[in-house]
Amino acid sequence: VVNDDGPxxxxxxxxxxxxxxxxxxxxxxxxxxxxxxxxxxxxxxxLIEASLKATYVPPAAFRNDGTWDETFESSSTSTTPDExxxxxxxxxxxxxxxTPASCVQLGLFNLFTDRDxxxxxxxxxxxxxxxxxxxxxxxxxxxxALEAATCGKRGIAVSFGSKDEQPMDVICAAAxxxxxxxxxxxxxxxxxxxxxxxxxxxxxxVETRPVLYTRTLPYYxxxxxxxxxxxxxxxxPVLMNGATNGIANGETNGVSKTTPNGxxxxxxxxxxxxWSAELSEMKAALQASEEGTDAHTVLNGxxxxxxxxxxxxxxxxxxxxxxx
Numbered sequence: 001v002v003n004d005d006g007p008x009x010x011x012x013x014x015x016x017x018x019x020x021x022x023x024x025x026x027x028x029x030x031x032x033x034x035x036x037x038x039x040x041x042x043x044x045x046x047l048i049e050a051s052l053k054a055t056y057v058p059p060a061a062f063r064n065d066g067t068w069d070e071t072f073e074s075s076s077t078s079t080t081p082d083e084x085x086x087x088x089x090x091x092x093x094x095x096x097x098x099t100p101a102s103c104v105q106l107g108l109f110n111l112f113t114d115r116d117x118x119x120x121x122x123x124x125x126x127x128x129x130x131x132x133x134x135x136x137x138x139x140x141x142x143x144x145a146l147e148a149a150t151c152g153k154r155g156i157a158v159s160f161g162s163k164d165e166q167p168m169d170v171i172c173a174a175a176x177x178x179x180x181x182x183x184x185x186x187x188x189x190x191x192x193x194x195x196x197x198x199x200x201x202x203x204x205x206v207e208t209r210p211v212l213y214t215r216t217l218p219y220y221x222x223x224x225x226x227x228x229x230x231x232x233x234x235x236x237p238v239l240m241n242g243a244t245n246g247i248a249n250g251e252t253n254g255v256s257k258t259t260p261n262g263x264x265x266x267x268x269x270x271x272x273x274x275w276s277a278e279l280s281e282m283k284a285a286l287q288a289s290e291e292g293t294d295a296h297t298v299l300n301g302x303x304x305x306x307x308x309x310x311x312x313x314x315x316x317x318x319x320x321x322x323x324x
Contacts, residue, residue: 001032001122002103004039004140007057007094009066012038015125015160015171017059022175023122024089026183031090031115032059033107035098037066042099044143044150050097054111057092068094090115100144108151120186121148124158124198125178131159131199131294131304132219132286145195149310155195156182161298162202174200177207181305193307199298210302217293219285228276 001020005013016034023030033054061072093111095103100123108118123144130139145155160166160174177200185196197216200206286295297304 001030001034001124002100002107002144003034003124003126004042004100004144005127006035006038007066007068008062008064010064010165012066013127014166015127015175017062018168018171018175019122019125019158019178020059022172022179023182026179029090029115031107031112031118032092033098033103033111034092034094035100035103036094036096039099039140041138042140042143043138044101044146045099046102046105047097047099052098052102052106053096054098054106055094055096057094059089059092062092100140101147104144104147104151108148108153118153120182121145121153121155122158122182123148123155124160125174125200126157126159128163129159129161129199129295129298130157130197131298132217132282132289134219134221134282136197136216136308142195142197145197146310149194154186154189155310156185157195157197158182159197159199160202161199164202166202167204170202170204170206173204173206174202177211177303180207181211181303185305190307192309194310195308197294197304197306197308199294199304199306201298201301201303203301206303211305212297212302214294214297214304214306215292216306216308217286217289217295219282222281225278225281226275227273228278230272230274232270232272 001016001023003013003016005016007013008017016032020030020032036055057068058072058074060074061068063069093103093107095106098106104121104123108121112118121144124141126139126141130136130142136142139157139159141159142157145157148155158178160171178198181198201209203209287299289295289299291297294304294306
């Protein structure tokens with residue numbers, strides 16, 4: 001299991017613990033590798049200039065704010081680890097400077113070599129929907145499943161369709177349904193499919209609502225609505241590689257004190273922008289989407305299952321030399 005929302009957090013990453021618990025309750029050995037900070041909207045990116053540090057954290061050591069207790073003692077941190085406890089509830093791995101894609105790479109090939117080979121990558125649950133082409137191409141959650149597919153593994157992206165705080169019984173119902181759908185897809189995998197994208201509405205009775213195959217809603221930005229310009233004195237600091245748990249002495253929490261090319265502030269003209277997504281038009285388009293699309297399905301209270309291929313396929317019919 002990987003995600004793009006980072007360690008368990010009531011505000012940013014409230015869904016991962018219940019899903020992992022549901023998978024373990026169903027008898028699965030679950031290996032968890034997650035980024036140390038939120039990596040939403042990062043797609044399938046790797047931060048190639050950043051070093052990665054993997055920390056093995058007992059699940060019970062996590063607080064509810066995206067951090068964990070460094071002093072926590074468990075069977076895995078003792079001098080004689082309890083193998084049975086590790087088998088039932090193995091340590092999670094939190095990766096500083098990690099992205100969903102790098103978590104998949106390390107999880108498949110480096111971090112869990114003492115366990116049986118991984119047969120499925122679940123990416124999520126995302127804190128909110130991932131429906132339409134815009135979200136699919138931008139989402140770190142879908143990006144994690146895409147990375148699995150490019151590594152020759154089956155991938156399933158899971159999104160729980162609300163950013164509002166949810167009662168635990170609603171979250172657990174969505175997690176149980178996700179596990180049931182995963183079981184069905186794995187047992188009935190269509191060989192044409194490389195990954196599936198699941199969007200589950202947050203309803204207490206979600207387990208009794210329809211689960212439908214869907215197609216992806218096409219959507220395009222028709223204006224610049226993701227960034228807002230700010231005055232220089234109000235500009236946020238430039239974050240390099242994100243914040244992590246337990247910043248070491250001498251670190252600056254990832255804040256660069258110089259310009260990106262490593263010199264003092266420039267005399268060239270500069271403008272400052274910050275992330276400020278204004279998505280009202282997009283939300284209206286999703287609300288008006290056609291029946292059978294992922295957006296229409298999840299917004300109308302059913303679970304959407306979208307089969308995908310992990311490629312940008314060429315357009316057939318354009319062949320031969322270009323006459324310039």
